[in-house]
Amino acid sequence: MILSIQNISKSYGNIKALNGVSFEVPQGAIFGVLGPNGSGKTTLLSIVVDVLKADNGSFLWFGQPGSPDTRKKIGTLLETPNFYHYLSAFNNLKITNSISSRGNISDINLVLEKVKLQERKDSRFSTYSLGMKQRLAIAGALLGSPQVLVLDEPTNGLDPVGIAEIRDLIKELSLAGHTIIMASHLLDEVEKVCTHVAILKKGTLLMTGAVDDVLIDNDIVEISASDNDSLVNILRSYNGYDQVILEKGFVQIHLPKGSARPEEINAFCFSKGITLNHLVIKKKRLEAKFFELTNN
Template sequence: METILTIHNLTKKFGPITAVSDLSFTIKKGNVYGILGPNGSGKSTTLGIVLNVVNPTSGSFTWFDGNTTTHEALKKVGAIIERPNFYPYMTAAQNLALVCSIKEVDKSKIDEKLKVVGLLDRRDSKFNTFSLGMKQRLAIASALLNDPEILILDEPTNGLDPQGIHQIREIIKDIASRGTTILLASHLLDEVEKVCSHVVIIRKGKKLYAGPVDELHVSFGYFELKSSNHEMLKTWLVKKGIFSAIKEENDKLIATLKVAMSSEQLNQELFTDGIILTHLVQRKESLEDQFLQLTNATT
């Protein structure tokens, strides 16, 4: 699969503060990547570096084949890293026409991109009449004018109401389905889980995980268990030694695995030892559970 962006041992320091620390990951064509981390974890700084607006302290990054200069590569990149900033008394179409002139792009693209973001019917409305969600959608249309190979978005749904968030997420999925690679920074787990195919989790500028969202396994999931002999079940689970945590929740025991085990295997072993289960459910941990384990385990 074609490489879009390679980041190698990137570090950025602001005086005594290390915003990005020895960060490395690769963006491949055709995927939706999320850089996920708490506020202040280095997400925006990382995007600023690859967009050539922040100078790295050390490390490097390369676009596409590695032989393309950053200046040339950025002609094939669309990005929104700040709040939408257009002329308030100009219409949507007029603002995009100005962007076309700056980017040296044919103005015939304007209606096409307004349609992608659902604003074609508001092409002649002034920017100052737009809601925050509409302003963000216009910014996405602006970033798409040069038909970029990769679209970079920094906190694309920040500050939006639920309807605005849903609209932006659907637009992102639609753009990705057309073959555009997307890299977005977010502190919202829900956003990454619903939109992204791949995730890079960072905390205090350090990478904790990089890879497909559905391959992120901090633990092996957990069991919800009930038995008529509650105390005997609890004692058995503790003695077994394969659970990282056992807690009581209402009338159930929640046992988190630290090794792989099937529900069939657990049920058979308990039955052999004389414990009959009245409730057995095996669950995979959500991205939120795994994210919290990763970030809490790392100092």
């Protein structure tokens, strides 16, 4: 495991920012820390990169406690990037290199190439789009060739084009061998980019694991008949459903992803003496799943 977090807690006065959070980040993952604003994401990332100190709990990087050598393997972007607007990308990264002592001057062209800013390296920062500015910030985090990148809301405030650029960049960096840990409050971002996820709500870990397991999408078959109450009753004996509910004049059968067989449902109802007048397959939106997890 690249990162193991054990029972981390953090309070600010009476506010419990983190409440015994534990999970592990496997090597090579794009790991999303997902939750609404105020769920403790930034606090957690700040603790594991030694910006904040936890009240309780511990964490291990590469199986070891944090150390100066360990921190050299981790590139971070936790705040809005601060660059000099009148300087070029190259000269801004020279200053970043000087302050952080990460990498050397020869690394600058390499990281600019990685984030696809090589052709604009001599352009002033003030001429960059928001997406380009964020890519330059990630370039700064890449100085010194870290094994791990820790990114806090890397697409925050970007337009759709900028978001797509950062998503593609994160995937490319992962393919190049970097493990990436990123916080986000956007489910769509995590679904499209991440391989693993931990979901936080008010400092408490709700679920963690592979994205396909945690954010699994249910099949929904929506049906109706002249007597929906009777329809609900007979469906209780139908095999394989997760949930049967009556909603807005229709009966919804929730089933495990990929298991919906509408022809079987129709035949089952007919065998019980009920003729359906409506049958539609729906997909339960992942946003609804996330809403359920974070609002119960």
